[in-house]
Amino acid sequence: MGLFDTTEQLQDYVSVTSDLSLQTMKPFFVLAELKHIFPIVGRDLWKNIIENTSGEGYEVIVEQARFTLANLAISLYIQNGGAMIGNEGIFFSKTDNMWRLSDKDKADMRAQFYDAGMMSLDMLLETLDAESTAGYKTIWKNSRQAKRFQSLLIRSASAFDELVQTFHSRVTFASMYDLLYHVQQQKIVPIASGFFEALLAIDPDNEESEAKKQIKQVACSALALLAVAKALRIGTYERTEFGFQVVGAKVNNPSDQIYEYETDGQAALEELRRLLEEHLPDGYVALPKSSDDGYFSTNSGIVVA
Numbered sequence: 001m002g003l004f005d006t007t008e009q010l011q012d013y014v015s016v017t018s019d020l021s022l023q024t025m026k027p028f029f030v031l032a033e034l035k036h037i038f039p040i041v042g043r044d045l046w047k048n049i050i051e052n053t054s055g056e057g058y059e060v061i062v063e064q065a066r067f068t069l070a071n072l073a074i075s076l077y078i079q080n081g082g083a084m085i086g087n088e089g090i091f092f093s094k095t096d097n098m099w100r101l102s103d104k105d106k107a108d109m110r111a112q113f114y115d116a117g118m119m120s121l122d123m124l125l126e127t128l129d130a131e132s133t134a135g136y137k138t139i140w141k142n143s144r145q146a147k148r149f150q151s152l153l154i155r156s157a158s159a160f161d162e163l164v165q166t167f168h169s170r171v172t173f174a175s176m177y178d179l180l181y182h183v184q185q186q187k188i189v190p191i192a193s194g195f196f197e198a199l200l201a202i203d204p205d206n207e208e209s210e211a212k213k214q215i216k217q218v219a220c221s222a223l224a225l226l227a228v229a230k231a232l233r234i235g236t237y238e239r240t241e242f243g244f245q246v247v248g249a250k251v252n253n254p255s256d257q258i259y260e261y262e263t264d265g266q267a268a269l270e271e272l273r274r275l276l277e278e279h280l281p282d283g284y285v286a287l288p289k290s291s292d293d294g295y296f297s298t299n300s301g302i303v304v305a
Contacts, residue, residue, distance in 0.1 A: 002029070003050055003066045013070035014113070025073055032072035032117075036248075040121060040174045041128075042145035048136075057133025064124040071117030075248060078110045107249070114248035118168050125157075125170040145174070152180055153188065153200060153220050163224035167242035175246045176227060179234075183227045188219055191273050195284035211279045218272045225265030232258045 004010045007018055010025070037046055049065050052058060127133055128140040140146055149155045157166070157173035166172045189196050202208055202216040228244055231237040232253040237246050239257055276284050 003062070003069055004029075009066075010070055013067045014074050016074070025077065028073040028077045029069060031076050032069055035076075036072050036117070037068065037121065040145070040171055041124070041140075042143050045128075045136075045139055045143050045145070048139060057127065057130070057136055061124065061127055061133060061136055064120050064127060067120040068117050068124060071113045071120065075110045075113035075117060078106055078113065110248065118171050118246070118248075122168040122171040125174065148177060151200075152177075152184060153216070153223050154180065159220070160224060163221055164228050165243040167240060167245040169243075172237075172244065172246045176231065179227045179231050180223060183230060184223055187226055187269060188223055188272075191269065191287070192219070192276065193283075193285045193287060195276065195281050198281065198283055211275070212281065215272065215275050215279070215281070218268055218275060222265050222268035222272055225261050225268060229258055229261035229265055232261065 004022060004025075007016070007020055007022060010016060010020075010022065011018070033046065046065075049061055128136050130137065154160050154163070157170040160166065160173045160176070161169045192199050199216060199219060202212050204213045204216060208216075228237070231244075232239065235250040235252060237244060238251050238253055239245075273287075277286055280286070
């Protein structure tokens with residue numbers, strides 16, 4: 001069983017004509033899952049939503065899953081919907097009563113459907129954490145997608161949002177795992193040296209020394225800011241009036257935006273080292289100045305995240 005059995009059912013979630021067949025949409029459903037959904041919630045949880053027809057909170061979760069899949073699939077379909085591929089090549093059908101959208105119109109429509117799908121996916125993540133869906137909450141908490149964040153200094157969307165204002169915060173944060181892990185390994189671990197495992201275990205909500213709380217806060221700031229700088233440089237994220245967010249199509253972000261996050265992140269990285277050298281927590285081995293390897297700069301040049 002899939003999330004959609006008929007075109008009429010699909011029409012409950014996206015505005016499409018009745019002649020759009022599910023067979024036509026099938027490749028786009030699969031692509032939406034591979035590109036947008038599996039990296040966020042994982043295959044196992046998504047399979048569970050599709051295959052189970054009952055359970056605590058199922059109705060709410062499946063509604064959000066259908067809205068997510070429908071909108072993300074349509075956003076992908078817009079790119080080449082109507083294209084006919086055969087032995088004679090690739091061409092588009094056309095009648096006297098219809099015309100093809102301009103590239104700009106297509107891009108605008110695609111962005112609208114993509115945004116709706118990501119908004120619903122963000123709501124799905126929120127629902128999975130709710131007590132009213134306890135069964136799915138357990139499945140989600142035990143999933144590989146959720147557990148992998150335990151290896152990071154920043155482990156939740158709310159903690160990330162305190163450092164960098166985000167839009168669709170849960171789904172944006174979930175999509176950031178690889179970038180955050182890379183920056184953590186390349187920037188934070190070498191500076192924290194032998195103290196990193198202890199740094200990872202510091203819980204500001206428990207009885208920790210003020211020095212350790214401060215070190216953890218600065219380390220998290222450096223991680224968040226440098227990861228955002230890298231994300232903006234790659235172009236699969238952007239900063240809008242609503243906040244930092246993942247996007248469906250690659251963008252060219254302003255260099256001054258990237259520079260802003262890089263310099264702020266670099267300053268936090270330098271403050272982290274200063275605090276470590278000041279407090280010398282157990283396990284920390286101070287690095288000689290000559291071993292900076294580009295982590296610190298004595299001038300105002302950009303340090304690539």
